[in-house]
Amino acid sequence: QQQVKQSPQSLIVQKGGISIINCAYENTAFDYFPWYQQFPGKGPALLIAIRPDVSEKKEGRFTISFNKSAKQFSLHIMDSQPGDSATYFCAAFKTSGSRLTFGEGTQLTVNP
Amino acid sequence: DVKVTQSSRYLVKRTGEKVFLECVQDMDHENMFWYRQDPGLGLRLIYFSYDVKMKEKGDIPEGYSVSREKKERFSLILESASTNQTSMYLCASQKPVPVNEQFFGPGTRLTVL
Numbered sequence: 663q664q665q666v667k668q669s670p671q672s673l674i675v676q677k678g679g680i681s682i683i684n685c686a687y688e689n690t691a692f693d694y695f696p697w698y699q700q701f702p703g704k705g706p707a708l709l710i711a712i713r714p715d716v717s718e719k720k721e722g723r724f725t726i727s728f729n730k731s732a733k734q735f736s737l738h739i740m741d742s743q744p745g746d747s748a749t750y751f752c753a754a755f756k757t758s759g760s761r762l763t764f765g766e767g768t769q770l771t772v773n774p
Numbered sequence: 775d776v777k778v779t780q781s782s783r784y785l786v787k788r789t790g791e792k793v794f795l796e797c798v799q800d801m802d803h804e805n806m807f808w809y810r811q812d813p814g815l816g817l818r819l820i821y822f823s824y825d826v827k828m829k830e831k832g833d834i835p836e837g838y839s840v841s842r843e844k845k846e847r848f849s850l851i852l853e854s855a856s857t858n859q860t861s862m863y864l865c866a867s868q869k870p871v872p873v874n875e876q877f878f879g880p881g882t883r884l885t886v887l
Contacts (some may be wrong), residue, residue: 668816671814694874696874696875699877703783703879703880703881704880705778705864705866705879705880705881706817706864706876706878707877707878708875708876709876711874751816751817755874757874760805760824761807761819761822761832761867762819762874762876763819764809764816764817764818765815765816766814766816767814767816767817
């Protein structure tokens with residue numbers, strides 16, 4: 663049972679373009695939504711996160727948009743750079759359960 | 775600087791062997807996790823632990839067991855390795871609520887022949 667669905671599976675963007683990755687969740691008890699970034703040969707690392715009481719969070723070129731009624735959230739990477747090429751995972755967390763549920767991952771390639 | 779280390783980066787084992795994957799964290803976190811990562815399936819939780827000697831099954835515990843004798847160390851055990859356990863294994867430790875951030879090790883690429 664996949665409680666967090668992520669799309670697309672892979673994404674190719676030109677340098678300077680906008681990368682958009684989408685996620686949808688089912689469980690309304692989730693109360694924290696992080697995005698993790700993973701470079702080849704490394705473990706995932708927290709990139710940015712949002713709580714459901716706000717609709718948007720921005721950190722530099724990275725923005726999370728959150729739609730509570732639709733149970734969807736997305737990651738936008740503005741002015742995408744080749745160094746952003748990585749695998750991105752969305753996740754959802756339920757404080758009462760203390761565990762993350764991850765999406766399937768998106769492999770982003772930014773061409774120079 | 776926070777650190778999660780895993781005992782091996784690459785491991786090759788034969789079907790039926792008992793396999794131990796070790797994970798150590800230096801952040802004094804209580805919560806630790808084992809995931810496997812497969813293309814198109816994301817990170818799937820195998821087992822996790824809230825404290826020493828405590829363990830909870832994740833989503834795919836079959837064929838695995840864990841051990842946590844010390845707070846900083848969490849071991850994943852494949853009792854009898856099978857080819858369908860060929861995968862990337864990731865260990866993580868977690869800051870306590872409300873921060874919730876998980877810190878991952880570099881992973882162990884296990885191949886079972």
